[in-house]
Amino acid sequence: MESRECKIGVYICDCGTNIAKVVDCEAVREYISELPQVAIARTYKYMCSNPGQELIIQDIKEQGLERVVVAACSPRMHERTFRAALQTAGLNPYLFEMANIREQCSWVHDDPLAATEKAKALTQAAVLRVAHHEALEQMMVDMCPNTLVIGAGIAGLTAALELADAGQKVYLLDKQDHLGGNLARVDLTAPYLDSARDLLTERITRVKTNDNIELLLNSRLQELKGYVGNFSATLVSVDSDDPEENKAQKIEVGNVIVCTGYKEFPAERVTHFGYGKLPNVITSFDFEKMLRAGRIESKDGKIPKYVAIIHCVGSRSPEYHGYCSRVCCMTALKYVHEIKSAIPSCYVSDLYIDMHAFGKGHEDFYRRTSEVKTMFLMFGKGDHPIIRSAGPKDDCEMLIEVNEQLSGEVIEIPADLVILMVGMEAREDATETARLVNISQDKDGWFIESHPKLDPVATTTDGIYIAGTCVAPKDIPDTVAQARAAAGRILAKIAKGKIAVDAIYAEINEDSCSGCRICNELCPYSAIEFDDEKKRSHVLSVMCKACGACVAACPSGAIKGRHFTDQQIFAQIEGVLR
Amino acid sequence: MAIRVNPKIIDDLEGYGAEDVHLCYHCGNCSAVCPHADEFNVFPRRPMRYLQMGLERKLETSLEPWLCYYCGQCSDQCPRGAEPGETMMSLRRWLISRYDITGIARLFFKSTKVELAAVIIVALLTGIFFLGFGFWQGDINVYDGSNAFLPSSFIHNFDLALGFLVALFIGLSAFRFWWFSMGGKSAVPIPWWLYIKKVYLLPWHFFTQKRFADCEKETTRRIYLPWLAHLGLMLGYITMLFIVMVFVKQLQAGPEINWSVHVFGYLASLGLLIGAVYMLCGRLKKNRTQYQRSHGSDWIFLVLLFIIALTGVTQHILHRSGLLLAANIVYIVHLMVVVPWLLRMPFTKWAHMFLRPLGMYFSAVRNEALARQKSGIETTVQARKVA
Numbered sequence: 001m002e003s004r005e006c007k008i009g010v011y012i013c014d015c016g017t018n019i020a021k022v023v024d025c026e027a028v029r030e031y032i033s034e035l036p037q038v039a040i041a042r043t044y045k046y047m048c049s050n051p052g053q054e055l056i057i058q059d060i061k062e063q064g065l066e067r068v069v070v071a072a073c074s075p076r077m078h079e080r081t082f083r084a085a086l087q088t089a090g091l092n093p094y095l096f097e098m099a100n101i102r103e104q105c106s107w108v109h110d111d112p113l114a115a116t117e118k119a120k121a122l123t124q125a126a127v128l129r130v131a132h133h134e135a136l137e138q139m140m141v142d143m144c145p146n147t148l149v150i151g152a153g154i155a156g157l158t159a160a161l162e163l164a165d166a167g168q169k170v171y172l173l174d175k176q177d178h179l180g181g182n183l184a185r186v187d188l189t190a191p192y193l194d195s196a197r198d199l200l201t202e203r204i205t206r207v208k209t210n211d212n213i214e215l216l217l218n219s220r221l222q223e224l225k226g227y228v229g230n231f232s233a234t235l236v237s238v239d240s241d242d243p244e245e246n247k248a249q250k251i252e253v254g255n256v257i258v259c260t261g262y263k264e265f266p267a268e269r270v271t272h273f274g275y276g277k278l279p280n281v282i283t284s285f286d287f288e289k290m291l292r293a294g295r296i297e298s299k300d301g302k303i304p305k306y307v308a309i310i311h312c313v314g315s316r317s318p319e320y321h322g323y324c325s326r327v328c329c330m331t332a333l334k335y336v337h338e339i340k341s342a343i344p345s346c347y348v349s350d351l352y353i354d355m356h357a358f359g360k361g362h363e364d365f366y367r368r369t370s371e372v373k374t375m376f377l378m379f380g381k382g383d384h385p386i387i388r389s390a391g392p393k394d395d396c397e398m399l400i401e402v403n404e405q406l407s408g409e410v411i412e413i414p415a416d417l418v419i420l421m422v423g424m425e426a427r428e429d430a431t432e433t434a435r436l437v438n439i440s441q442d443k444d445g446w447f448i449e450s451h452p453k454l455d456p457v458a459t460t461t462d463g464i465y466i467a468g469t470c471v472a473p474k475d476i477p478d479t480v481a482q483a484r485a486a487a488g489r490i491l492a493k494i495a496k497g498k499i500a501v502d503a504i505y506a507e508i509n510e511d512s513c514s515g516c517r518i519c520n521e522l523c524p525y526s527a528i529e530f531d532d533e534k535k536r537s538h539v540l541s542v543m544c545k546a547c548g549a550c551v552a553a554c555p556s557g558a559i560k561g562r563h564f565t566d567q568q569i570f571a572q573i574e575g576v577l578r
Numbered sequence: 579m580a581i582r583v584n585p586k587i588i589d590d591l592e593g594y595g596a597e598d599v600h601l602c603y604h605c606g607n608c609s610a611v612c613p614h615a616d617e618f619n620v621f622p623r624r625p626m627r628y629l630q631m632g633l634e635r636k637l638e639t640s641l642e643p644w645l646c647y648y649c650g651q652c653s654d655q656c657p658r659g660a661e662p663g664e665t666m667m668s669l670r671r672w673l674i675s676r677y678d679i680t681g682i683a684r685l686f687f688k689s690t691k692v693e694l695a696a697v698i699i700v701a702l703l704t705g706i707f708f709l710g711f712g713f714w715q716g717d718i719n720v721y722d723g724s725n726a727f728l729p730s731s732f733i734h735n736f737d738l739a740l741g742f743l744v745a746l747f748i749g750l751s752a753f754r755f756w757w758f759s760m761g762g763k764s765a766v767p768i769p770w771w772l773y774i775k776k777v778y779l780l781p782w783h784f785f786t787q788k789r790f791a792d793c794e795k796e797t798t799r800r801i802y803l804p805w806l807a808h809l810g811l812m813l814g815y816i817t818m819l820f821i822v823m824v825f826v827k828q829l830q831a832g833p834e835i836n837w838s839v840h841v842f843g844y845l846a847s848l849g850l851l852i853g854a855v856y857m858l859c860g861r862l863k864k865n866r867t868q869y870q871r872s873h874g875s876d877w878i879f880l881v882l883l884f885i886i887a888l889t890g891v892t893q894h895i896l897h898r899s900g901l902l903l904a905a906n907i908v909y910i911v912h913l914m915v916v917v918p919w920l921l922r923m924p925f926t927k928w929a930h931m932f933l934r935p936l937g938m939y940f941s942a943v944r945n946e947a948l949a950r951q952k953s954g955i956e957t958t959v960q961a962r963k964v965a
Contacts (some may be wrong), residue, residue, distance in 0.1 A: 191799045306585070347585040355603075366603075367658065373600045375585055375630060401580045406604045409636070414581040 006131055007039040007067040010123065010170050013047035013072035015102055017288045022106040024116040028071065031120045034452050036231060037131055038442040039063055048078045060089035067130040071099040071123040076541060089100045092135035094503060099126035102366030125575030132568045135395040136503035141542055143229040144254035145494045147487075148173065148432070153181020154476060155468030155483040157203040159340060162315035162487035164212035168494060170209030171251055172207065173216045175238050185305045188292035189476060190330035193337060199476070205384030224249060224436050227527075227542040228463030229254045255333070255463045255490045258447065259483060260433055262424035262469040265321065273310065273420055274387050280304075281387060281395050281418045283313075284331060291335075296342050296417070300395060304346060304416035306396050307339050310385060311352040315423035317382075323444060325473040332421050333369040340372045349375040349413050351385050351402060359475060366405050377413070378405040386420060424473040446472045457486040461525065462543070465489060504550055505544035510536045512558035519550035519559065591629060593688045594675075595873050596668035602626050602660035608652035613792050614645050621645065622652050622662035625669055632736040638676055639758050641944065643669040644930075644937025649793035649804070650867025671873065674929050677751040681918055683925035690874025693922065697878065699916035701723070708910055721902040721909075722830055725769045728909055730830035740763045740920055741823050746825055747924035748932055755933060760940050768947045783935035786813070791918065806854040811883075812931060814849025817842055818890075833898050843894075850887040876924050882919045886912065 010032050014020035025043045033041045040059055047070055055489070059065055070082050075098040076182055083093035098472050101119040109115040145168050147155045152174035156330050160170045165401065177202075186196040207213050233256070235249045246338040267275040267283045279299035282290075290296055298304055309332045314320040320521040329352065336348050350369075355376075357366040378443070379385055379402050386401045396414035426445025427433075433442050439459040440448045442481050447466045450458040457465050467482035468474065474482075493499060508519075508528075519528050527543035528550060530536075539550075539559075551561040560566075588600060602623075609615045609623040620643035628636045646666040653663040675683035686693040712718060712727040720726045761767060783789065786810050794802040821829060821842055828839045858880050860869040889912035896905035923929065 349585070366599070370603065370658070372599045373588060375583075375588075375632070376603070378632065399582075404631065405630060407624070407633070409631070409633065410580045411633065412630060414580045414583075415586070 001037065001046075004065040006037060007064060008035075008037045008130060009056065009063065010038055010041040010060050010066040010069045010070060010071065010127060010568075011047050011052075012041070012043045012101075012119075012123065012262055012296060013052070013070065014043060014045045015106075016045065018238060019072070019102050019106040019119075020175045022109060022112050022115045023101055023119045023463075024112060025117050025119075028101075028123055028278070029393055030120050030554045032123050032127065032462070035124065036068075039065060053081065056082070057089040060086070060091055065091070065189055066095065067095045069099060069123065069126045069130050070096070071101045071119065071126065073102040074100050092137075095130065095133050095472075097126040097130040099123045099132065107152070121576050121578075125572045125576060128575035128578075129568050129572040132565065132571050133563070135560060136504045139501040139541060140319050141229050141495055141501055143226075143493055143499050144231070146171065146251070146253040148221075148231070148233050148251065148253040148256045149259065150256065150437075151181060151259040151261055151468075152176075152179045152207075152215075152217075152480075153259060153261045153468065154183045154200065154203070155479045156181070156257070157207055157262070157481040158480050159257050159259065159379060159467060159487045160213050161203065161210065162484050163490065166487075166491050168212060171216055171235075172213055172251065173219055173221065173547045175218070175220050175265040175557065179207065179215075179217075179220050182264075183232050183476070185285060185288055187288050188334055188338060190327075190334040191359075191361040193334065216249075220248075221433070221436050224256065224438075227492075227540055228461075229542075231256060231463065234560075240335050244301045246546075254307050254494065255465065256437055257465045257467055257483070257486045257490070258433060258437055258439070258470060259466070259468040259479075259486075260427060260430065260470040261380075262473065262553070263427045265325075265422040265425050267313060267420050267422050270313055270420075272384055272386070273418070275315065275420060278387060278389065278398065278418075280416060281423045282333075282418065283420050284328070285422065285478060287335060287419045291297060291338055296339060298416050300537070302344055304397075306347045306414045307335075307417045307419065308349045308400055308413060308415040309335055309419045309421060310352060311350070311421045313420040313422050314425070316353060321423060321425060321444060323473065326356070327473060327475045328364060328421040328423055330362055330475070332419075333365055333374075335419060336372065336374050347375065347414075349377055349400075349415070350453055351379055351400070353379060353381050353430060357476070370507050375403070375413070377411075379403060381560070382407055387415070390414070392498065419480055419554075425467055427470070430470065433470075437461065439464055439466065446470065460545070467521055501542045504546045505541040506539045506546065506548070507541075507560050507562060508536070508538050508554075508558065509558045512556050513537055513554075514556045514558070516555060518553055518555065522549050522553050524549065579626075581633060587632045587634050587637070588629060591668055591672055594668040594671040596629065596661075596672075597663045598659060598661045599626055599629050599665045600657045600660075602656075602662070603631065605657060607655045607657065608662040611655045612646075613649075613651075613795055614647075614789060618948055619645055619941065622666050624662070625664055626662055629665065629669070634905075637669065638673070640673075641759050641937050641941045642666075643673055644934050645789070645941055646670075646892045647787070647790040647793055647805075647808075649790075650869045650870075651793070653867050653870075661871075663867060667868075668931060670933075671875070671927065672820045674751070674927070674933065677754040677929075677933070678747070678925055679750050679754065680747070680925070683929075686875060686922065686925055687873070688957040690878070693875060693878060693926075694882050697882070697922065700921060701914040704917040705910060705914045708913055712906070712910075718906050719899050721905050722832055727906045729914075729946075730827040733830070734826045737823050737826060740917065741819075744920055744923055748929060750803060751924060751929060752932060752936060755936060756940065765838070766944055766947050766951065768943060768952075772845075772943045772946055776939060776946070778936055778944050779939045783812070783938045784932075790936065793932065794868075803856070804868070805855045811853025811857070812851040814846040814853060815883075815931075816867045817846040818850065821846070833900065835898070847887055847891050850883065851891070854887060855883040857859075858884065871926075878922075879927060881916055885915050886919060889915065902934065932938065 012025045012028050014025050029041045029043050032038055042065055044195055046052050046454055068086055079098055083096055086096050087093045099122040101122055105115055126349050132150055147163050148171045149160045150173050152172050160172045163170045183200055189196050218238050219235050219321045220238050222236045225232045231253045233251050233253055264285050311332055313329055315325045323356050332350055339348050357363045375418050384405055387398055390399050397416045400413050400415050430445050438461045442448055447470050449456045457467055459466055465486035467486045468479040517530055519537055520530055525543050525545050527540045528537050548561050551559045606623050615621050619642050624641055625642050636871050643666050648663050648667050650663045657660055671687050675687055716727040717725050718727045757893050790805040791802055825839050829834055860866055861872045864870050889908050893905045893908040893912055
């Protein structure tokens with residue numbers, strides 16, 4: 001392959017001793033200096049340091065370098081740093097290549113000779129590749145300041161208010177005819193026992209009176225087209241299935257927050273607790289209803305003398321859901337307090353596998369629940385208590401047999417009312433939602449974040465954010481934090497007005513495209529559109545993540561990956577093999 | 579077969595002093611730090627769990643509360659303030675009331691007022707009885723010999739009658755203790771000869787309280803003062819009880835000092851006074867974990883004991899000084915305290931003097947029976963494997 005004539009500067013980093021203790025950096029420098037394109041080659045202790053970068057900038061200016069190669073660590077670590085240095089020196093940042101001689105060489109090899117040879121090959125590959133680099137420019141697109149919030153639970157309400165209070169237009173969408181979502185079904189909240197109704201009423205009043213928020217109740221998203229900053233959403237009413245009668249509403253938004261929440265685990269799936277058969281075995285949500293009605297009673301209207309609460313129903317079990325639903329433990333403790341304050345003489349037993357009291361104030365709450373004399377009983381994971389009806393001589397409705405782990409005894413406890421703590425699961429319509437907004441779900445159906453730790457509310461689709469219990473089970477504080485985080489991310493983007501789109505994306509040469517549409521279905525980011533008139537596909541560069549799937553798949557070779565052209569890759573391969 | 583729980587038992591125990599047991603979340607620190615817990619007796623944790631769960635029957639048959647001397651290290655280590663030491667103490671009180679067939683113990687533990695009222699009534703009745711008896715047959719100015727206000731031969735017979743009554747109730751409690759823990763209610767079959775093999779432990783624990791001294795074996799202190807005070811008080815008490823029961827005639831005779839009897843009296847009085855004062859001060863100052871919380875019955879026990887020792891010594895001195903009228907009056911007061919104090923004993927904490935060594939003896943027997951059962955099973959399993 002012919003090599004392009006241009007002046008290349010090569011910089012080999014010692015990385016303190018990280019690279020230099022295995023790779024003979026000086027030998028690499030000598031070898032690389034021999035290449036005809038290389039105008040200058042240097043080694044330095046820390047290339048990423050300010051003096052290191054200054055060295056590159058100075059050489060570009062004084063020697064008129066046209067391309068730069070840095071042989072150092074992974075590009076994930078410092079590619080941005082060196083690209084910025086090129087920009088400072090007045091060179092296009094894409095005329096740069098990094099050779100990874102640390103993670104892929106010095107850190108994983110201990111034979112200095114072989115490692116040095118490998119470092120030479122990697123650096124040479126970068127030199128040959130960079131000769132074929134082209135100057136690329138980032139694209140700027142407009143950012144529509146409107147936001148669509150899907151789901152009007154505590155997350156949706158919070159996000160909508162955050163955006164609207166900052167002066168931005170929000171469309172708040174919910175399938176139900178009222179605001180509040182799942183939280184509207186809850187009485188008090190753990191661990192401070194403040195009323196869920198109070199939490200919601202204040203938000204709902206503010207949402208309803210805020211001119212920036214347009215409420216779209218009884219509605220659902222039918223279609224979402226476009227890309228970050230420029231989405232077009234089609235909304236329809238949930239009441240009617242007739243498309244003629246159902247007037248679709250189209251709105252323009254720049255970003256979308258998905259906060260569609262969770263669904264309770266259906267207790268009837270667990271047969272061994274007799275839910276549906278024994279009248280006084282109820283779920284936590286049945287009990288919330290009782291609490292909100294203000295009367296704790298058994299089916300025949302009697303005040304219970306003994307109440308038993310069973311944790312982890314449908315959670316942390318290989319049969320149902322493997323995950324922990326995070327809120328049930330504290331909710332159970334909340335029930336103890338509510339029962340004890342309503343019926344002080346009532347004996348409450350709490351049957352758990354492990355008590356998860358991880359949050360702020362939770363351990364204190366657990367302690368306070370001990371103080372009101374709760375009978376805490378631990379049963380084994382993989383085991384479960386057995387409930388049966390009591391006999392006529394017993395002073396209770398039911399008897400529960402537990403293989404109690406802390407004492408090692410098999411015991412029988414009385415109960416008039418049994419509360420099953422059902423966990424959270426992904427909504428049935430989560431898959432449909434994920435498809436509409438083009439995000440992914442994990443094995444349990446929860447939406448997947450861009451990065452579980454460092455980017456928890458963004459998704460792999462730019463402009464689509466997720467918050468609250470549609471991501472994973474979580475409590476109110478975490479849900480609210482995520483909602484505010486998503487709103488904050490969007491506000492930051494709106495403040496910029498325009499958004500830069502990475503210059504690396506796929507391009508389709510319309511003259512070569514046969515219109516076979518193989519790439520249309522293949523693209524994981526829905527970034528390829530088919531033009532029905534021209535019968536050709538084209539890439540929506542804003543949505544393209546440059547994965548290269550279409551480039552490889554195109555039978556006509558019509559698709560080019562910018563910055564990953566065939567020429568560049570072949571040159572790189574040649575450099576390794578030479 | 580599942581054991582039915584009694585969720586109310588934890589409320590019941592509150593009257594006996596176990597006020598914080600529900601706070602325990604079973605980290606096991608208490609049992610780890612306890613110098614007496616072993617593989618068979620995982621306490622205080624296990625009894626605390628039984629109590630929380632309302633396993634009444636398991637508690638009733640438990641020997642573990644009797645293996646504890648309440649050094650307080652468990653309570654010091656408890657991260658939740660669940661007071662395991664105090665719970666063990668309360669369980670001993672509760673067990674005493676369970677062993678007691680009359681129901682008096684339960685009444686006393688549940689209400690200090692009732693106990694105090696009973697003590698005062700018996701004291702007044704005793705006072706009236708001895709005054710009446712004294713004036714009817716003797717002279718208040720005569721202390722000893724013929725025409726004495728309170729003749730020693732009569733006191734001797736009175737003591738024996740009283741001692742018989744106390745022994746009867748203690749014996750009944752001890753039998754029920756055995757029945758619950760080792761006999762009918764116990765799940766472990768115990769060969770009779772093990773009782774004989776281990777019988778030496780009964781006097782050993784009774785007279786040395788060695789395990790109490792062991793409570794502090796981890797520390798660098800040379801002498802464990804609570805143990806010394808406890809032992810002094812107990813030995814003083816038992817010596818005094820013995821000489822009063824058997825040698826009251828020699829004891830009361832005077833004015834010359836009969837050293838062969840009196841020397842024991844003096845030593846016993848010393849033990850009683852020092853022990854009582856040490857414990858009273860401890861409970862007032864709350865200077866040790868085990869003195870932090872005092873049940874009403876603890877105060878009644880110590881205050882009465884102190885008065886008994888004081889009046890006993892005083893009437894002895896007054897008699898030797900020739901102040902016979904005063905000596906007789908103090909003697910009456912002494913008896914007014916001694917009689918209710920002795921009578922309440924089988925129904926209060928004092929019963930632990932006999933029940934604790936008995937518990938340790940039973941425990942040693944049961945542990946060996948368990949070990950034999952275990953190795954027996956192992957041998958059978960091995961034999962089967964070989965076959």
